[in-house]
Amino acid sequence: MLKTWLQRIKNIFLVAPPTMDKTFSLSPSRGLYNVKLARQLKQEQAQRPVTPLPNERTEIEALLTETFYARRNPDFTYRSFDFPWGNLFIAFYDSLIDAKMVQESVINPLLNSSPVDTNVEITTLLGLLTDCHVVQKVDTVESLVQSITKGYLFIFLDGYSQGLVLEVAADKGRAVETTQTESVVTGPYEGFVENVQKNLFLLRRRLASSDLIAEKLPAGRRERGPMYLLYFKGITNPKLVREMRRRLKSLDVDALHNLYRVEQYIQDNPRSLFSQMTLTERPDRTAAFLLEGSVAVLMEGSPLALIAPVTFWAQLHSPEDSYFRWPVASFVRIIRVFGMIVTIFLPGLYVAFVNFHPEMIPTELLMSIASSRERIPLPAALSLLFLEIAFEFIREAAQRVPKSIGPTIGIVGAIIIGQAVVEAGVVSPLSIIVMAMTALAGFSLPQFQLTYTLRIIRLGMLAAGSIFGIYGILLAMIILICHLVRIRSFGIPLLSPSSPLFAKEEDVLWRPPPFYDEKRPPLLRPLNQKNQATVTRPWSPQTPIELSLLQKEQFHKRKG
Template structure:
């Protein structure tokens, strides 16, 4: 009895699967077809593809073109179109027309009208937010630009805070982002290309560059990288960044992520390539060297001395963040003879009742600092600062009073952690924080010698890294003809050269009146 029941259930399930497979194969064939001449067949095809019986987003509106009295229909996705544009520039001109000989392109009042002949093109246009017009007894359809995607207003940058210079930041609307860059260039040589990078979702990447400056070989290299993906969906620039990296497991980032249009524009002026995507409030700059992460967006807006002063402070902060905790472990565990006797006695007296060695102390406090930082980022904004204050003051003080951690370790870890905040780039900041733990472990094993070994290995590794063929430490090593904007920048009048490692068509920064 149970066997018969199970076999019947299996038969019903198999029949349902067969029907679904047949239906799926039919849709695949339909999507590869050309547009039918009959309006009814086109309406039926759209209804099948978009599951009109249960999909509330798709709209198929039938109408009759005035004058010629020819039946037609328009297809669009309701949530991502501007209904006012459709009504004013498409429906009203078609219904009120009186001239039977007038062509469609002359009737419709739209900024962009494109002829399409296949269902693959129809689906791409509709999914982008455009409206497609089908006409009876016509194997050509017309696509009109009607997209209206809701997005934030242009606001200040959140992660790249600057003191002087433009405050505007990218939004999730790629059209707004392109306009923010475009308005900084009063030249016809700024090119905006697009490449589809996903197979199923048809996600587009927009490539911006100066045609009379960019290196053609670099541009082709970037395009080949973007066209090499075999994925269904890439919906964000952060996901794209992981696909186009030369070394996916490298601790050092090789693409620059920025949310400031003025910074992106300055890179484009120098011959770099900028990538933009829908729903991404930032862009990628290619290629990226170490010095691009070391610099901040507002340094060239500051006067020469002020900008270099901030770079000196940042260089000092990176050194403190990387080496302070490791040096403390090395000296207290292996090289006590390097410390003056009075300081050694002071350190010994603070550690007299502490049960843990210096290595364990530092490791506990560094991990605690990272936990407090992560908690402060993830909790709601009103209580974020409270978490930091509670963690830093109350827990630190309690640990000292309980003789679990020595007071000097609190100072060392706090100095190291606070210094890491001087690095504004997110990816480079993560790299600094991770490398700090590597130095701590090396110092705990071999002291200063372990730190030197890791430092030499790290430098050797950085020299070997390339970003789209560009050496990571250029133009310091190897040296190229450039403005040498590395640790310190020059006076703006002396920065005459674009980066030579990019091999731009126009190496010298000069006005061109032709």
């Protein structure tokens, strides 16, 4: 019995080597990132070949099936129609087009048409499809792929090396509302909704690429809506995709209901207070994670996207960090980290200094604290605990009541309770200031799920400081750090790139300028590590390449 408990205490601080061998971990990028593949991708991007459309329907069908991964992308649809005047083939993304508009503007005119000449050409189809707003001809595979990913419908007549693309995109963005929990000052305001097709529409409209895969997976035995696993082919690590697919397919439940439950089913450490994945309601943030090499999960009935893997520092980043200038974004990130430290440690440190270490407080401030607590019957720890519970009541009440009176309850309740308890002599004014600073610091964090975790940890720090003083807070902090070090998110340490240290990863507290952000995060082991050219400002004479060219020209002039 004693040995079992000692082993449990040991597991709080360390991860046993056998456990590390059994858990999922991404291999080093050098083993997965093939040098030949990298060179091949660079050559393909440099050459950009133009492939003409084949003139056979079977070849077109095979080409699109392979290009758009039709077996894994259930929302990619293609059909074939046999008319007396020829064989017609159409292809489109079901999540991007308006089915009613396709039926009325494309299918019905073709079914009702009866051309006299059996040799129908592309120009004849143009005359039949007059109800569509935009009709264009395509004669290359590249333009065809780009058109379909943007929401166009492709029509191909067997025997011709040209096709038509029609604008029948669904206007599914009208019902999209602003985000509720991730509001920003700058940047887009649209957020996910409960319709997974609309959410796919928002992502595919933002990421017009055929490499964006949306695999359809079952959500539960008695649940109607499906789940979608999203990732980028050629960027996301295949091991990460397989592991996420394996965990999602292994779920054997009646219904999952929402992505909050899915997260608890598939995360590495379900008993931990800290989340190892991120839930976001913003399409722009989801697109940014996908381009970095992460995977996302969408679900019918849930207005969120589940992102994995993520680090602890990524949960401190706000969606509008990429819309601010990089010095401003870096400054705001530092403020958030400072706010996190304040909301965790300030109440515990206040109690520890007042009860156990008054010699560490300046004399004038100590006299002010003593005079304010002269008629207070409760100890400092109980006063802060009382205020903490009162603030929690106010938060919960403001969230449960109608939105029209929610802010009023929060403001009026805090003012009335704060003034009443001070006048009644229950708590000191300084305790009110400490709890107000703690609450404001917690509101500075962008992830509201993280604030709930930090509230519980704050109570633990308050208990440690009230019992053991500053030494108890230090011990609790060591236990907290050891717990964070052992947590992994799909094979990635939660505290990385700080522990273990990744010197090449710069996007933690300091947000690098966008023209220096040339590579994707190495933690995710992406197949294609570069996300932009090495020199993104070739017009500037201050770029290294331009400077080197100028130096060479000056050297040759002097030598000549």
